[in-house]
Amino acid sequence: MATVMxxxxxxxxxxxxxxxxxDAGHQVIAEGGDGLQGLLTIRQQQPDIVIVDIDIHxxxxxxxxxxxxxxxxxxRVLVFSSRDxxxxxxxxxxxxxNGFLSKRNNLEQLTDAVRAILRDYAYFPFTAGYKNNPEEDMLTMLSGREFQVLTYLARGMKLVDIAGRMHISTxxxxxxxGRLLQKLAVxxxxxxxxxxxxHNID
Incomplete structure (x- = not known):
């Protein structure tokens, strides 16, 4: 049995x-939809596993x-998301x-993923086919900050507004x-x- 958030x-x-x-015998000790609040709860309760969607507040x-x-x-951290x-x-x-499971998969596969990462196996069961797209490869080369800026640009935000959101200068x-233009060859x-x-980035 594992404790889960x-x-x-x-x-x-x-x-x-x-x-x-x-039903699988695990204990859910906390849940929520806010990332910052979740971070605090995880620090306090130290669950064995965190199951997290990418799109949380x-x-x-x-x-x-x-x-x-x-x-x-x-x-362990298992990402469970439709952004696959x-x-x-x-x-x-x-x-x-430690693992990723698409929400497009059968939900019951979640217990398989939890079992695998509890045994210290990585669980990324369907990633091989994604490497054949050159644009996807370009995206994987972006830093976290670059990807964040790209996300905000895709939402139509101005540079000054992005700067305020990210707490950095314009x-x-x-x-x-500029790095995005270069790395993505546009x-x-x-x-x-x-x-x-x-690529459904927004």
Whole structure:
């Protein structure tokens, strides 16, 4: 039996995950839909496993995973998300996740994933086919900050607003944008936005 925290901003999804884990003999000790609040709860309760969606409030699942690892959390992290493009899976692995499961899969596979990572196996069961797309490979080469800027640009945000959101200078945001143009082999902001939207980044 493992202690588990569930972070997903959809209550129905949390209920389904909780029931599956309860039936498998695990103990869900906390749940929620806010990343920053989740970070505090994980520090306090130290669950054996955190199951987290990428799209949660205030702090996304990838950034939460990265912060947990930097803060010394040694439990397991399983990302459970519908954002299953290769660059997202790769970013989760780089952030320190032990596994990734797509919400497009049968929910019952979640117990297989939990069992695997509890035994210290990595669980990334369907990643091989994603490496054949050159644009996906470009996205995996972006730093976390660059990817964050790309996400905000895809939402139509101005550089000054991005700077405020990220607590950095407008000049630094402009530098990140320049790197994005270079790394993604495009020349204009509109091309960056189109690139992001082709890969469901928003």
């Amino acid at each position: 569930i972070l997903d901003d959809h209550p129905v999804a949390r209920f389904a995950i909780r029931k599956l884990l309860d 205030s702090l996304n699942g990838i950034d939460l995973t990265e912060r947990l690892r930097h803060q010394g959390y040694t439990g 493009a290769w660059h997202y899976i790769s970013r989760c692995r780089q952030a320190g996740a 000049k630094t945001v402009s530098t990140y944008k 020349s204009q902001t509109t091309e960056l936005i189109n690139f992001a939207r082709r």
